[in-house]
Amino acid sequence: MNELLPFLTYCALMSGTPGPNNMMLVASGAHHGYRRTLPAILGMVSGVALLTFVMCLGLGALFIAWPALHAALRLAGTLYMLVLAWRLVGQPVALDRPPQALGFVQAALFQAVNPKSWLRAVTVASVFMPAQFSLPAGALTVSLAGAVVGFPCISGWALFGSGIGRLLSSPGRRRAFNAIMAASLALLALMLLY
Template sequence: MNELLPLLTYCALMSGTPGPNNMMLVASGAHHGYRRTLPAILGINAGGAVQTFVTCLGLGVLFTRWPLLHAALKLAGTVYMLVLAWKLAGAGAAQDRPPERLRFAEAALFQAVNPKSWLKAVTLASVFMPPSLGLVQGALVVSGVGALIGFPCVSMWALFGSWIGRFLKSSGRRRVFNAIMAASLAVLALMLLR
């Protein structure tokens, strides 16, 4: 329990605080509702679990040895978030259509360029691997706990978006909401470059 409580707390904090995944889920929840956002939620958790598992098995060492690789992934993630922000900002401008919803595979693959997901995976691998278990078993425990804790945390963001969506009946309100979410995502992306 002494090892599990800090792991649970860290996973809850990383999954529950604002980041690229949660900003996208708020926007998706607002436009498409929780049920239609569920594939993205599951994709985020599955992608994060796989990312954590392979990082625990040794991928995180690559970032330590080759910082340029980490910098390249960080830049790719920032560019991708800026593209998503651009798309979100333009959503609704033409024929008042909502932005496309993020699919399972897209959400899972996004974790590969999401700097916050990498930070979480590397920290889990370097700080929270249980020394009493073997490498594979420890990686399974850490990645499994991350996914189990992550699901309700990111779900809250999508549910929050669904609740906000009730107030976005007019196209003007939707455009303002899209602009705010796009700006938030862009600011977050630029902050990650520091």
């Protein structure tokens, strides 16, 4: 319990606090509702779990050996988030044509360039790996436990967006919402760069 409680708390904090995933889920929830956002939620949870599993198996050693690889990944993630923010601003605001929902595969693959997901995976691999398990068993345990904790945390953001979506009954309100979400995502991207 002394090791489990800090780990679960860390996973809840990383999943529940604002970040690129959660900003995208608020926007998707607002435009599509929770049910159509669920594939993105499952994709994000699966992508983070897979990233954590691979990191726990030793991928983190590459970042120690080649720090430039970490810097390149951070830059790629920042640029991708800026592109997502730009696309969010440019999305159609017609109420009868909402933007396309983020799918499972897109959301899972986004974790490969999401700096917050990498930070979480590196921290779990370096701080929370259970010493009493074999390497694969420990990696699987923390990856699955993190997914179980993360699912309800990020679902809350999609539900919040779904609630906000009811207020976006005019193109002007929807345009303003998209601009706010895009600015938030761009700001997060730039903050993660430094």
